[in-house]
Amino acid sequence: MPATKLSVVQAMRDYVTKMISDTSGMKILLLDKDTTGFVSMVYTQSEILAKEVYLVERLDTANRERMQHLRAVVFVRPTAESVNALVQELKVPKYGQYHVYFSNTLDAGELERLADADALEVVKEVQEFYGDFVAINAALFSLNQTRCAAPAAAPAAWEPRVLERSLSGLLSTLLALRRRPVVRFQKSSPLCRRLAHDVHAAMKAEGSLFDFRRADVPPVLLIVDRRDDPVTPLLTQWTYQAMVHELMGIANNRVDLSGVPDVRAELREIVLSAEQDSFFAANMYRNFGDICMAIKKFVDDFQQHTKNSQNIESIDDMKRFIEDYPQFRQMSGAVSKHVTVVGELSRAVDAYSLLEVSEVEQELACGGGGAGGGDHASVLARIRQLVAAPRVRDRDRLRLVCLYALRYERHASNDVAGLRAALPPHDAAFVDALLGYAGHAVRSSDLFGNKSISAFAKKALKGLKGVTNIYTQHQPLLAETLDQLLKGKLREGAFPFVGTSLRDRPAEVIVFMVGGATYQEGRLVDELQRNAATAAGGPGVRLILGGTTVHNATSFLDEAAASVGK
Numbered sequence: 001m002p003a004t005k006l007s008v009v010q011a012m013r014d015y016v017t018k019m020i021s022d023t024s025g026m027k028i029l030l031l032d033k034d035t036t037g038f039v040s041m042v043y044t045q046s047e048i049l050a051k052e053v054y055l056v057e058r059l060d061t062a063n064r065e066r067m068q069h070l071r072a073v074v075f076v077r078p079t080a081e082s083v084n085a086l087v088q089e090l091k092v093p094k095y096g097q098y099h100v101y102f103s104n105t106l107d108a109g110e111l112e113r114l115a116d117a118d119a120l121e122v123v124k125e126v127q128e129f130y131g132d133f134v135a136i137n138a139a140l141f142s143l144n145q146t147r148c149a150a151p152a153a154a155p156a157a158w159e160p161r162v163l164e165r166s167l168s169g170l171l172s173t174l175l176a177l178r179r180r181p182v183v184r185f186q187k188s189s190p191l192c193r194r195l196a197h198d199v200h201a202a203m204k205a206e207g208s209l210f211d212f213r214r215a216d217v218p219p220v221l222l223i224v225d226r227r228d229d230p231v232t233p234l235l236t237q238w239t240y241q242a243m244v245h246e247l248m249g250i251a252n253n254r255v256d257l258s259g260v261p262d263v264r265a266e267l268r269e270i271v272l273s274a275e276q277d278s279f280f281a282a283n284m285y286r287n288f289g290d291i292c293m294a295i296k297k298f299v300d301d302f303q304q305h306t307k308n309s310q311n312i313e314s315i316d317d318m319k320r321f322i323e324d325y326p327q328f329r330q331m332s333g334a335v336s337k338h339v340t341v342v343g344e345l346s347r348a349v350d351a352y353s354l355l356e357v358s359e360v361e362q363e364l365a366c367g368g369g370g371a372g373g374g375d376h377a378s379v380l381a382r383i384r385q386l387v388a389a390p391r392v393r394d395r396d397r398l399r400l401v402c403l404y405a406l407r408y409e410r411h412a413s414n415d416v417a418g419l420r421a422a423l424p425p426h427d428a429a430f431v432d433a434l435l436g437y438a439g440h441a442v443r444s445s446d447l448f449g450n451k452s453i454s455a456f457a458k459k460a461l462k463g464l465k466g467v468t469n470i471y472t473q474h475q476p477l478l479a480e481t482l483d484q485l486l487k488g489k490l491r492e493g494a495f496p497f498v499g500t501s502l503r504d505r506p507a508e509v510i511v512f513m514v515g516g517a518t519y520q521e522g523r524l525v526d527e528l529q530r531n532a533a534t535a536a537g538g539p540g541v542r543l544i545l546g547g548t549t550v551h552n553a554t555s556f557l558d559e560a561a562a563s564v565g566k
Contacts (some may be wrong), residue, residue, distance in 0.1 A: 004361060006508060006542045007274055011176040013042040015101075015131040016075070020051045023073050023099045025050060030059045032076040032085070037144075037252040039075070040137050044276055057083045064094055071097040076201040078106040078131060081115065090117040098123045103132040103238060104172050132172035132544070134252060137274055137284075139529065140522040141546040143169040144252075146555065148191060148515050148548050152565035156190050156227075166548055167198050170512055173546060174203075174221070180210040181219040183498040184490075188444035189225035191514045196223045200498040217506035222485060222495070226515025226551075226559075228445045229477035230406060230438035231365050233518050233556035234399050236358040238471050240291050241284040243339060244272065246552045247348050250519075260344050270337050279335050285523045287472065288349075291342055291395035298335050316343065353391045357400065358471045360386060364403040365448075365474040376408060380415055387422045398427045399553050402434050407448055409440050429566055430557045437560035444494065445477055476521050478511070478545075482528060485509065486541055508542045515559060517547030 016039055020029070029048065031039060036438045038057060039048075047057060057064060059076060067260050072095040076082040084107075100114070105128055114126065134142045150157045158166075174181065180203060185196035199221065203210045226233075237243045241250070248255050250272065259269040274281040279298075283291050304519065311317070349355060360382050367375060383404055387397045401419045408414040420428040436442075486491040511525070525545045532540030548556065 001209065005138075005511075006177055006179075006544050008133065008135040008141040008173065008176070008544060008546075009042050009138045011173075012038060012131045012133070012135040013275075015129045016043055016048075017051075019073055019075055019099070019101050020048065020053060024070050025052065025095075026054050026069070027071045027073050028067070028095060029053050029056045030072050030074045030076075030089075031056065032059050032079075032082045034077045034079075034381065035075045035131075037134060038103065041253055042275060043271070059089065066094045068094075068096045070095045071099065074098055074100045075129070075131075076100075078102045078104050078110065083110045087113055089119040089124065090114065093120060093122045096122065100126045101129045102127070104128065104130060104168050130172040130175035133176075136253065136550065137522060137526070139525050139544045140517070140519075140550075141173060141544070142517070143546070143548050145169075145548040146516070146559055147562040148559070149563035151207050151562060152227070156563070158191055160459060162548065163194065163198075166195060166514070170195070170199055170221075170546070171202055171206075174510070175209060176197075177218045177544075178212045179508070179510070179512075180212055180214075181221040181508075182500050182502045183221045183223070184495045185223040185498065186225050186228065186444070187494055187496055189227065189514065192223045192225050195512075195514060196221075196498050199223075204499075215507070216242045217507050218500075218502065219510060220485070220502065220506040222481075222509060222511045224478070224481065224511065226513055226517075226547075226556075227438040228443050229447060230434060230443075230556070230560070231403065231447065231474070232476040232478075232520055233516070233551040234403055234553050235361050235365060235474060235520075236354055236396075236399075236471070237520060238288050238358070238469075239285050239520065239523055240280075240288065241272065242523065243343065243345060245287060245519050245550070247345060248341075249552065250550075252566050255341070257340065257344070260340065263340060265465055267337055267340050268388060270341070272341075278457065279338055283338075285526060287469065288342075289337075292346070295335065295339055295342060299339075339413045351391065352393050352396060353386070353389060354396070355471070356389075357386060357392060357396050360400060361403055362470055362473050364400075364407050376411060376413065383419065384422075387419065394424060394427060395554065397423060397429055398430060398557070401431055402557070405431050405435055406439070409435060428560055433564050433566040434557065434562040436564040447477060469563070476518070476524055478521050479524055479528075480512075480544070482509070482511070482525075486528075486532075506541070510544045510546065513545070513547040515547075516549040516551040516556065517545055518551050521545055522550075 020027070045056065054070060059074065074086065076086065076305070086100070100123060101528065106126075111126065114123065132143055136142055143165060145162045147159055148162045148166070150159045183196050183200045185192040187193070237246045244250055246254060253271055253273045255270050255272055256268070257263050257270060271277070272280050272284075274284060283294055286294070361380055362380065363375075367379065383400050386392050386400060401416075401423060404419060405416045408416070416431065420431050423431070481490065486505060486509070488503075492501070513521070522545055525543045529541065529543045535538075551559065
């Protein structure tokens, strides 16, 4: 029976637990480059070692020690590279038994190759466990795939390798969650159309795999295109997880802090995981100011406990306090690493004038100066001032010019050419690439609210009510799309079904974003889910967001440039 809570983290963790637990005795866990990331997202090294796992190794590691008394649990993707490595392993086996698990379906020919290589009959089982995705948060997953579109294809077409990986990864996610959804897609996107039809055909062809107990109202798989909302990944972020990804980069929940001045050795690389870090779980979606206050409260509580009266008013004061009191690091666990992260974020905000940059970004994303004019002149003057400011980084200048170009693309007096000329030549090329990738001619949505009366009314109402935080006014386009879907009002003409249609309001929705999602949209999905649960007095609607990747501004602009052959 479908679970009351959808969680990609729990689904992946259950697979790993079963693999390890079903093989008794001391064992070694052999992984490939992909599954190493899959497992590390849901299990700590110490948790795995506590389950009679003697060692965790990469299958492609040369000169591993021969240990015939150990049993090997092998978890790899069914790629040619991993199958070849396993074939070589089985020809000269280093362990007494092999229990092999593939993260997705394995071609019959490859299975025969493994059987031929297993002359010593050390393989005791071969199974397919559908854990072929990166589980970031309970309601957010990625396939770590960039450059979805074939360069300069018209109309837009998939890069074949990425289409194959997106299809297999999405099917794996559905199988792991034990869901067979009805499929809807963004009609204006050739990429969404192709993936939606391929997913539907695969579920039909593999009917026995998808033969789960049906809910009264089936889940919905909604496939949308990043191109329809190029604004969200370009904005300066102010919630913790999204801000870290924008300013430092997060790769499989790991953050490289080696470039931070005077960072302690154990903090050169840190893990930010809601499953492994209670402070991060409680604060990952909170605004930067709230994070600073949460850390200060923790330090204040420690001072009170230890009767310490040192005055602590700033992030720098907190960093010095931690250096002076090693026992705080022992008591606080993960909190001390967050002081380092927040200290670096705070330094970047001040050093690069990010508050000033963000204010103008929000005006571009949410303000009233659409194609009809409005405050265009004043916004343009502020952008010119920031582009010329010495403290503003090149990457932030580029983001400002890109946002301006998107908003005022059709404005008769726009100065896109003049702003481009103020950028380094390499950056200027990104502006043209972005307009080719997600400009007005490509988008199907009313992204800036210039067309519909209802959008204008919402904007006016927001102005009357006032905004509590001018730096976080913007809402991703996905908010409106999901609002319409959950109310049963999402237009079938714009988001058609493949095969079976659905008239009821869905209770479960899995969104997949071709071209990459963002952590800000992950926060949105979590917020919608929590609000629905509060309103319903129970589980409410259950939502999961996935994407070919999870973008920050830099990776998004790279994606745009690659798709138009720049």
